[in-house]
Amino acid sequence: MKLIVYDRSRVGILRQSDVVDVSDLVGASEEWPPTFFLRMIRGFDRLRPILDEAVRTRPGLALDRVHLGAPVVFPSKIIAAPANYRKHIDEAVRQPEAFKRAGPSIETYGVFLKAPSSIIGPGDSIGLPFADRRTDHEVELGVVIGRTARDIPRTEALRYVFGYTGLIDVSVRGEEERTTRKSFDTFTPVGPVLVTADEIPDPGDVRLQLWVNGVQRQDGNTRDMIWNVARLIEYASHVMTLHPGDLIATGTPEGVGPLSPGDDVTIEVEKVGRMTLRVAPRREIC
Ligand code: MN
Numbered sequence: 001m002k003l004i005v006y007d008r009s010r011v012g013i014l015r016q017s018d019v020v021d022v023s024d025l026v027g028a029s030e031e032w033p034p035t036f037f038l039r040m041i042r043g044f045d046r047l048r049p050i051l052d053e054a055v056r057t058r059p060g061l062a063l064d065r066v067h068l069g070a071p072v073v074f075p076s077k078i079i080a081a082p083a084n085y086r087k088h089i090d091e092a093v094r095q096p097e098a099f100k101r102a103g104p105s106i107e108t109y110g111v112f113l114k115a116p117s118s119i120i121g122p123g124d125s126i127g128l129p130f131a132d133r134r135t136d137h138e139v140e141l142g143v144v145i146g147r148t149a150r151d152i153p154r155t156e157a158l159r160y161v162f163g164y165t166g167l168i169d170v171s172v173r174g175e176e177e178r179t180t181r182k183s184f185d186t187f188t189p190v191g192p193v194l195v196t197a198d199e200i201p202d203p204g205d206v207r208l209q210l211w212v213n214g215v216q217r218q219d220g221n222t223r224d225m226i227w228n229v230a231r232l233i234e235y236a237s238h239v240m241t242l243h244p245g246d247l248i249a250t251g252t253p254e255g256v257g258p259l260s261p262g263d264d265v266t267i268e269v270e271k272v273g274r275m276t277l278r279v280a281p282r283r284e285i286c
Contacts, residue, residue: 001048001051001052001199002199004068004069004071005037005069006019006069008069009023009028009030009036009073010066012061014193018060018063019060019062019066020061021061022054025054026051027040033074034073038074038244041146041244042147044162069121069191070119070189071121071165071194072119072142072245075119075144075245075246077116077243077247078247079112079242079247080178081225081248081249082109082112082251083226085220085226085253086224086226087220087253088251091254091256098173100174106226106251107226110239113179115183117183119189120186120188120190120277121191122275124285125280126170126259126279127185127280128261128280128281128282134172135172136173137212137256137259137265138251139253139267140250141208141229142249143164143203143247145161145245145248148243149237149242150237150241151237152234153234154231157229157237158197158230158233160237163196163199163200164271164272165191165194166269166272167267168189169182170186171256172184184282189275189277192272192273192274192275193272195271203222204228204229205221205222206270206271207220208220208222209267212263217256217257218256227251233248262278262279263278264277
């Protein structure tokens with residue numbers, strides 16, 4: 001099942017090329033904080049047959065008539081994996097002026113946090129805060145947690161996954177902590193859909209691609225991750241309790257490069273789909 005969020009706070013299910021509105025069934029609301037999405041995920045086992053019935057019986061809306069938002073709403077945290085692909089570490093080592101501290105892998109660094117307020121959707125724009133600092137794209141598989149998880153062994157870890165999405169971990173290069181460099185508003189585009197875990201039985205074989213202005217920059221596969229999804233959940237849940245709706249950015253393969261105002265950046269995550277975002281100076285969009 002492919003879930004979308006659209007027109008601010010509607011929830012839909014993608015059906016071929018149309019969208020079935022299930023906002024009423026999942027308790028979607030304009031209220032702040034938008035915790036309905038987290039309650040939907042926590043109660044999804046009960047909701048699923050009701051949603052399946054809606055997909056069979058309800059009329060659809062044309063997908064091109066809706067404004068897509070991020071299909072991950074109000075996570076308590078975004079956990080992110082640094083240096084989780086060997087060839088990406090190698091390319092960073094080759095550019096010491098841009099990457100500064102590159103060299104060790106996730107096995108040295110552990111994980112870091114990104115601000116949930118940096119999330120945007122497929123219909124939004126990436127805002128560059130600095131005209132004179134290199135700001136890179138990183139295409140990644142996003143993992144959304146489905147159940148409260150604490151101290152979960154890797155052998156059990158995939159049972160705690162609700163689903164998968166695509167994301168870009170936008171990153172200013174420099175000396176600040178990763179949390180600072182990767183938490184600017186608009187620095188976590190997520191989407192275009194949230195695919196339930198049953199549609200991706202093996203998250204260790206997912207192709208990740210990225211283009212800038214139609215020119216391919218990244219083409220990797222999650223099989224090359226140093227820590228796979230199960231190991232990331234094992235490690236993260238040993239540090240902090242994972243809640244339904246939490247998002248894990250699993251790291252990027254090689255090919256990262258700078259974004260410039262006016263660029264169009266496209267990602268395609270296998271079994272999740274493709275989305276294109278515009279890049280602009282931050283003052284033009286925030
Ligand atoms: Mn990253």
